[in-house]
Amino acid sequence: MGDVRVPRQLFLRGVAVAYLCAFASLYIQIPGLYGDEGILPARLLVAGEQKPLLQQLQESPSLLWLVPSLGLGPQQGLELICLLGALLSLGAVLLGALRDSLAYLCLWILYLSLYTAGGDFLHTECDSLLLEVGFLAFLVAPCGLLRSSTSPGLHDPVTFWLTRWLLFRLVLCTGLSKLASSDPCWWDLTALSRYYETQASPTPLAWYAHQLPDWLSRLGAVCVMASEIAVPLLMFFAPVRGLRICGFYIQVFLQLCLVLLGGCSLTHLLSVVLSFSLLDDDCFSGCTHQKKKPKSKTWSQFLLSCLALLVKLAVYVLILLGTIKLFKLEINWEQKIVLSKTSECACVRGIMGKLCALTQWAIFTATTVAVFTLSLVPYTAVAGVSAGKIFREVQNAYGAVEKYQLVSAYGIQHRMVPPAGRPEVIIEGSGDKKTWKELSFMHKPSSVSEAPPVLGPHKPRLDWLLWEAARADYQHSHWFTGLVQQLLLGKQDVLRLLQVDEAQYPFRVSPPAFLRASVYHYHFTQTGQDGNQPREWWKRLYVREFFPAVHLGDPVLEELLQEAGLKFPVLPISDTPLAQALSVLRGHARGHSGPLVLLTLFTTVASILLLKDLVSRSRTPKGPKPKSKPATSEHKSKKPREAHPEASEKNRGPSGRGGRKEGLEERRIDSDRSPRKRK
Numbered sequence: 001m002g003d004v005r006v007p008r009q010l011f012l013r014g015v016a017v018a019y020l021c022a023f024a025s026l027y028i029q030i031p032g033l034y035g036d037e038g039i040l041p042a043r044l045l046v047a048g049e050q051k052p053l054l055q056q057l058q059e060s061p062s063l064l065w066l067v068p069s070l071g072l073g074p075q076q077g078l079e080l081i082c083l084l085g086a087l088l089s090l091g092a093v094l095l096g097a098l099r100d101s102l103a104y105l106c107l108w109i110l111y112l113s114l115y116t117a118g119g120d121f122l123h124t125e126c127d128s129l130l131l132e133v134g135f136l137a138f139l140v141a142p143c144g145l146l147r148s149s150t151s152p153g154l155h156d157p158v159t160f161w162l163t164r165w166l167l168f169r170l171v172l173c174t175g176l177s178k179l180a181s182s183d184p185c186w187w188d189l190t191a192l193s194r195y196y197e198t199q200a201s202p203t204p205l206a207w208y209a210h211q212l213p214d215w216l217s218r219l220g221a222v223c224v225m226a227s228e229i230a231v232p233l234l235m236f237f238a239p240v241r242g243l244r245i246c247g248f249y250i251q252v253f254l255q256l257c258l259v260l261l262g263g264c265s266l267t268h269l270l271s272v273v274l275s276f277s278l279l280d281d282d283c284f285s286g287c288t289h290q291k292k293k294p295k296s297k298t299w300s301q302f303l304l305s306c307l308a309l310l311v312k313l314a315v316y317v318l319i320l321l322g323t324i325k326l327f328k329l330e331i332n333w334e335q336k337i338v339l340s341k342t343s344e345c346a347c348v349r350g351i352m353g354k355l356c357a358l359t360q361w362a363i364f365t366a367t368t369v370a371v372f373t374l375s376l377v378p379y380t381a382v383a384g385v386s387a388g389k390i391f392r393e394v395q396n397a398y399g400a401v402e403k404y405q406l407v408s409a410y411g412i413q414h415r416m417v418p419p420a421g422r423p424e425v426i427i428e429g430s431g432d433k434k435t436w437k438e439l440s441f442m443h444k445p446s447s448v449s450e451a452p453p454v455l456g457p458h459k460p461r462l463d464w465l466l467w468e469a470a471r472a473d474y475q476h477s478h479w480f481t482g483l484v485q486q487l488l489l490g491k492q493d494v495l496r497l498l499q500v501d502e503a504q505y506p507f508r509v510s511p512p513a514f515l516r517a518s519v520y521h522y523h524f525t526q527t528g529q530d531g532n533q534p535r536e537w538w539k540r541l542y543v544r545e546f547f548p549a550v551h552l553g554d555p556v557l558e559e560l561l562q563e564a565g566l567k568f569p570v571l572p573i574s575d576t577p578l579a580q581a582l583s584v585l586r587g588h589a590r591g592h593s594g595p596l597v598l599l600t601l602f603t604t605v606a607s608i609l610l611l612k613d614l615v616s617r618s619r620t621p622k623g624p625k626p627k628s629k630p631a632t633s634e635h636k637s638k639k640p641r642e643a644h645p646e647a648s649e650k651n652r653g654p655s656g657r658g659g660r661k662e663g664l665e666e667r668r669i670d671s672d673r674s675p676r677k678r679k
Contacts, residue, residue: 003281004160008140011163012099014273015137016092018266019107021457022130023089024601026114026122027082028594029461031493031586033121035075038493039462039482040119042074044565062116063109071576078114079582085110090601094608101141108134120479121461126266129170133270136162164277168236171251171271175228185419186225189218189327189340197524198422199262200464201443202452206261207537210524215337222327222340227254230319236278240308243315248278264457421521423470425546427487429512433549436516437506439487441466442499442593445522448538458594462497470519474547478564484515485561488552500593517547 034042042064067077088107091098112131115122139159178186185191196202196210227250235247252275255268323329330339424445428436440446443453443460444467462483469477486494490511495502502508521541525534550557589597 004277004279006281006284007276007279008160009096009099011160011273011276012104012137012141013093014269014276015104015133016089016099016107018130018269018273019089019111019134020086020093020601020605021269021598022111022127022266022459023082023085024598025458025594026461027079027086028458028589028592028597029497030075030078030082031590032495032497033461034078034118035493036073037486037489037491038075039486040121040479040566042078042117060116061112063113064117070578072579072582074117076579076582078117079586080578081110081113083582083585085114090605093605094612097144099141101138101143104134104137104141108138120477121465124464126270126459129270130266132166133163133274136166160277163274164236167251167271167274167277168232170274171228171236172232175225175232178225178228186221189221190214192217192221192224194419196261197522200265200467201263201455201460202445203261203263203454204451204537206452207524209261211527213337215339218340219329219338222323222329224254225327226319226323227251230322234315234319238311238315240311240315241280241282242308242312244278245283246312248275251275251278263455265459266457269457420543421523421541423467423543424520424522424540425466425470425517426520427484427515427517427547429487429507430514430516430549431510431512433514437512439498439506440504442501442504445538448522448536448540451537454595456595456598458598460497460594470546474517478566480517480547481557481560481564482566484517484547484550485552485557485566488512488515488550496591500591514549514551515547516545516549519543519546 030038032038034040036043063081064074064077067074067080070077070080072080085107088098088103088110092103092107108131111127111134115127115131118127136159139162178191183191185194193210193214196206199206231247231250235243235250238244238247252272255271255275259268327340331337332339422445426446427439429439430436438446440450441463443455444463445452465477465479469480474480483494488511490507495505499505521543522538523540525536525539527533548556
């Protein structure tokens with residue numbers, strides 16, 4: 001493996017972009033989710049019995065426990081954490097000096113504080129992945145802020161190797177979980193035809209992909225399985241550089257397809273960021289202006305390159321033949337379809353510098369080995385692997401650090417693709433319990449005539465949790481009772497989670513007196529046999545009741561609120577200068593949708609980076625510089641004297657430099673007056 005300075009910087013900048021998306025997206029949703037009049041108020045965390053600060057930090061590590069000392073409420077504390085994280089991650093994106101180990105440690109602590117206090121809305125797989133990648137960024141980033149500028153800040157490649165190990169775990173376990181689950185659609189290769197409509201946030205392009213012929217969707221499922229199982233096993237840790245680069249392009253192409261079909265979630269973004277670990281600096285040599293002269297290869301180098309070429313061809317043929325054999329691929333030339341079915345320390349100068357670098361290398365290498373060992377524990381839940389095969393000390397260590405989300409398992413809890421359609425919770429309101437009006441959401445399918453929304457990197461926490469809650473009953477989602485209560489009260493912060501545009505909300509004049517919820521199954525519509533497109537994007541079918549019709553003061557609603565722990569005392573609102581500043585910022589952000597805010601933020605960042613690039617290019621001179629001999633010290637010392645002759649005359653004297661210069665001038669005049677010169 002060659003030098004990885006450029007991939008390391010791309011990885012660190014990508015992690016900063018992921019943090020920026022996460023903090024900014026959550027900041028927009030805090031009032032409706034965790035506000036004093038939100039679905040799951042954050043003040044529930046501090047309304048109970050007060051415990052010592054150290055005990056609170058030990059039980060649930062979060063900076064939210066330090067917020068009361070600043071004179072802020074829990075909601076304002078969450079907003080402050082999001083703003084600090086967004087500013088620090090934005091600085092890490094724009095400034096290379098802030099892509100430092102200490103900065104990434106602060107980002108990890110800030111997001112861990114949100115994760116610990118977030119409850120159901122933040123305990124998702126992509127949040128766990130962001131915390132683990134963020135901790136790796138702390139290990140990979142240089143330690144420059146606490147060291148002198150002349151000392152090298154990059155770690156050895158051992159820590160950066162952990163990013164490739166995490167990519168391997170993420171991709172391989174995602175593929176294996178599809179086959180290890182009891183979901184038959186991955187065995188009969190019909191999963192993609194269902195996946196287009198049942199994923200978290202399908203895009204309009206997913207509707208067009210759903211219209212593809214069945215044989216093409218089956219072939220796509222084969223490609224997905226090969227990319228997630230065969231490619232990681234044969235390419236990610238291959239000693240041949242070309243195989244790793246090919247694995248990088250395959251993974252980036254796969255994630256790009258998933259983004260086009262289902263939006264740019266944090267999981268897709270972090271997968272691309274982790275894929276940079278497959279590259280080295282030689283992949284970016286063409287982007288630099290310096291051209292290296294080709295060196296003549298020796299016989300040994302020529303033989304090694306031929307051997308590497310043969311290994312690459314053997315791996316490609318093995319993947320191709322294995323895919324054809326395992327999935328029984330056959331080409332029907334008559335129907336023109338494809339049938340398939342499953343069957344750096346030495347650079348430091350000085351003794352103290354070497355000692356510090358050696359200590360740093362030992363610490364980070366030991367941490368790398370520890371993280372690698374702990375990452376094996378979550379996968380003992382896979383069928384056929386016994387937890388007894390892991391040392392008890394390792395299991396105890398994993399249990400001690402599990403709350404910090406240093407390592408997690410991905411793909412083990414595989415979500416089955418429902419054959420009956422996409423389940424969605426539809427909430428309806430009424431003023432007289434006779435005429436019911438549907439409450440439409442702007443970030444999830446509701447109206448059959450509206451196109452699927454394009455969210456970008458924004459993650460609507462409420463919409464995604466409703467999508468998961470539709471697979472079970474409301475008893476498994478205690479937060480849903482808080483949503484019903486706030487909708488009956490007509491709280492504006494919660495209503496903005498549904499619709500930013502008040503004209504789209506049917507009860508904008510007065511809140512509904514009654515609310516109920518039902519589960520519908522959604523399907524994409526199909527084009528007609530004549531090729532005409534239907535007028536509607538979705539078709540749906542009523543399945544069952546999800547939540548009974550309730551009203552304010554209803555005994556059923558009051559009992560559910562009591563069971564969910566949503567009966568809480570009202571805390572006084574803080575009025576400190578910091579709280580007032582946070583309120584002013586919240587007033588400017590209120591009324592804007594998450595995708596619009598993130599789009600504006602990314603446009604600003606791209607403009608700043610473009611301006612920096614243009615300024616740096618304008619400062620570099622165009623064309624080759626003229627070669628000039630470096631001026632000697634004697635010549636440099638004469639220039640100021642020639643520029644100031646009056647000052648030099650004042651400094652002349654009978655002896656010293658002035659007298660010596662006078663003698664030289666007289667000799668020059670005499671030589672000019674010689675008879676030979678006159679002739």
